[in-house]
Amino acid sequence: MWLIFYNQDAASELLNHIITPTDGTSGIQSxxxxxSIYETNHRLICLMDNYNIxxxxxxxxxxxIKANENDFxxxxxxxxKKTDQSHLENxxxxxxxxxxxxxxxxxxxxxxxxxxxxxAYLVGGLKISNPVLPTLNISAVRGSLFRISHYFxxxxxxxxxxxxxxxxxxxWYSNQESINGDVDLxxxxxxxxxxxxxxxxxxxxxGSVAIGIESKHSYYPSVNLKIENLAQEKKCIECEQRxxxxxxxxxxxxxxxxxxxVTHAIGKSIFGTNLPFxxxxxxxxxxxxxxxxxxxxxxxxxxxxxxxxxxxxxFTFSGESITIGIQYSDExxxxxxxxxxxxxxxxxTSYNL
Amino acid sequence: MIKWCWFLxxxxxxxxxxxxSKPVSSREYAVELLxxxxxxxxxxxxxxxxxxxxxxxxxxxxxxxxxxxxxAGLDIVxxxxxxKPFIFDTNKNTRLAIKNIxxxxxxxxxxxxxxxxxxxxxxxxxVRLTQAFPNIALDNRPKIIEALLxxxxxxxxxxxxxxxxxxxxxxxxxxTLSYLREVFPTLDHEQMPxxxxxxxxxxxxxxxxxxxxxxxxxxxxxxxYLFIQESKGKNISKNLDSLNAATxxxxxxxxxxxxxxxxTDVVLNNTKKYFCE
Numbered sequence: 236m237w238l239i240f241y242n243q244d245a246a247s248e249l250l251n252h253i254i255t256p257t258d259g260t261s262g263i264q265s266x267x268x269x270x271s272i273y274e275t276n277h278r279l280i281c282l283m284d285n286y287n288i289x290x291x292x293x294x295x296x297x298x299x300i301k302a303n304e305n306d307f308x309x310x311x312x313x314x315x316k317k318t319d320q321s322h323l324e325n326x327x328x329x330x331x332x333x334x335x336x337x338x339x340x341x342x343x344x345x346x347x348x349x350x351x352x353x354x355a356y357l358v359g360g361l362k363i364s365n366p367v368l369p370t371l372n373i374s375a376v377r378g379s380l381f382r383i384s385h386y387f388x389x390x391x392x393x394x395x396x397x398x399x400x401x402x403x404x405x406x407w408y409s410n411q412e413s414i415n416g417d418v419d420l421x422x423x424x425x426x427x428x429x430x431x432x433x434x435x436x437x438x439x440x441x442g443s444v445a446i447g448i449e450s451k452h453s454y455y456p457s458v459n460l461k462i463e464n465l466a467q468e469k470k471c472i473e474c475e476q477r478x479x480x481x482x483x484x485x486x487x488x489x490x491x492x493x494x495x496x497v498t499h500a501i502g503k504s505i506f507g508t509n510l511p512f513x514x515x516x517x518x519x520x521x522x523x524x525x526x527x528x529x530x531x532x533x534x535x536x537x538x539x540x541x542x543x544x545x546x547x548x549x550f551t552f553s554g555e556s557i558t559i560g561i562q563y564s565d566e567x568x569x570x571x572x573x574x575x576x577x578x579x580x581x582x583x584t585s586y587n588l
Numbered sequence: 589m590i591k592w593c594w595f596l597x598x599x600x601x602x603x604x605x606x607x608x609s610k611p612v613s614s615r616e617y618a619v620e621l622l623x624x625x626x627x628x629x630x631x632x633x634x635x636x637x638x639x640x641x642x643x644x645x646x647x648x649x650x651x652x653x654x655x656x657x658x659x660a661g662l663d664i665v666x667x668x669x670x671x672k673p674f675i676f677d678t679n680k681n682t683r684l685a686i687k688n689i690x691x692x693x694x695x696x697x698x699x700x701x702x703x704x705x706x707x708x709x710x711x712x713x714x715v716r717l718t719q720a721f722p723n724i725a726l727d728n729r730p731k732i733i734e735a736l737l738x739x740x741x742x743x744x745x746x747x748x749x750x751x752x753x754x755x756x757x758x759x760x761x762x763x764t765l766s767y768l769r770e771v772f773p774t775l776d777h778e779q780m781p782x783x784x785x786x787x788x789x790x791x792x793x794x795x796x797x798x799x800x801x802x803x804x805x806x807x808x809x810x811x812x813y814l815f816i817q818e819s820k821g822k823n824i825s826k827n828l829d830s831l832n833a834a835t836x837x838x839x840x841x842x843x844x845x846x847x848x849x850x851x852t853d854v855v856l857n858n859t860k861k862y863f864c865e
Contacts, residue, residue, distance in 0.1 A: 364622075365623070368654050369665065571619070
């Protein structure tokens, strides 16, 4: 029954369910379908990227993390060189798969323009397998980023009666440090574990562009298309040879989302689907296609999201100057990392200064 | 109408999602069993996978070898910790000298006796330095040999080759020590042995019987070590080299005395008696 044979040596698997530096609270909770939510008097609108629209100048601090503090500390050790073989052995006794992801963003918004600084983001996964010959596979990326975004809304266009045409370009400069490794106890003999890991620093200018048609009517679908990491078209061959890969998330990828917005007697809701692709809509990622339901009542938004690898429930509560979000998920990584599903919690906070 | 179409579309999509989650492959399941230390179950599945395609799956060979090692009860992590200061850390290596024994006639009983004493001095040091190295029970040797055959079959042009060679070193060295320790059946391995403990627990007949295997595995250990360290640009392990060179030389002496009137085992026995009684 189990015997579905592999005909090749171990291949790379992508670390899923991560928070990229461009993801916001709603985007995380809706698995990318609704990067941010804008509420008008009549309906909810999914903005195509993690944007905010403010009439006056506002300054905001966002923190989005996957709440597994231990994993964060352990993976960060590989950057701070505070790890060795004996530490690995201890880790293996406790947990063989660790993951961490999150970012802090400080942004200033004026009308439809946003300038953001992401002083720190981290995405990483670590797998230790084979207790007889403990083998460490790690892939992690951390960095900082400076970003400018603008939102164009065209109310007069060919299909203005149907909805608004929206265009959202953004450009950023990032300084990223990645570590990758596939080492075992014997392979590290006579050398420190840290020196066996590949490290790479990468400074780059990149960007994304999104276009959408936001329907004016309940039950009429709105469509958003987005291409991210526009300057990273080149395929990363090394990434495909790694056991764990996170860098693919920083390669060119695209999204198509369709949703309907409905106004109820009490509250408003959005129901829609998100279709993710790698490259410029060239490779459909069926494991991440999701359907989502978002219900909003006054200052409370609740989210239900489903994709083959993740079921989640979450909510956000918006106060005067603070927004808090919690998401509970039952998620699945690649079988090579963990055969069992895992319960995870994502935490988001946003302060308006 | 539109809203019902929309809901219908999404329910179809929901059901399509359910069917596309990847099934667990036998290899992934076996790795999970290995991680849970269920070695016998894991090795059965790895064997089936390899029987389908024995040439391609080099990493599977290492995983199956690991399962065999687990079954044999050899703790490679403990072995590695014990072995590291002995052979890998070249700065701390203490050269165990092979003395230039007086009298070059290998058939001379005095020469054999003196060389034997020198050899046991080296062995005493080896046994002391590797005291923490885990022992392999005799019954488990076949599993270790199966594991060795697997790691030796990993192709040289494969990315897993260096890992296989590292594992091969650990296994060959554990076999070397296993055959060496067998020569001292009454030695208390919990205590740090002295030269007197070593010579008094020495069994000449077991030694002569084990010499071929002892040499085979110590040679292979040296070859593995040299390969790994050359690929890392390091120096030779003096301790490992001394053990191998001294055993090689002893083998030459024993070979030269196969047809001698005074048998080597008699000389060794007499020397032992002289020191212990």
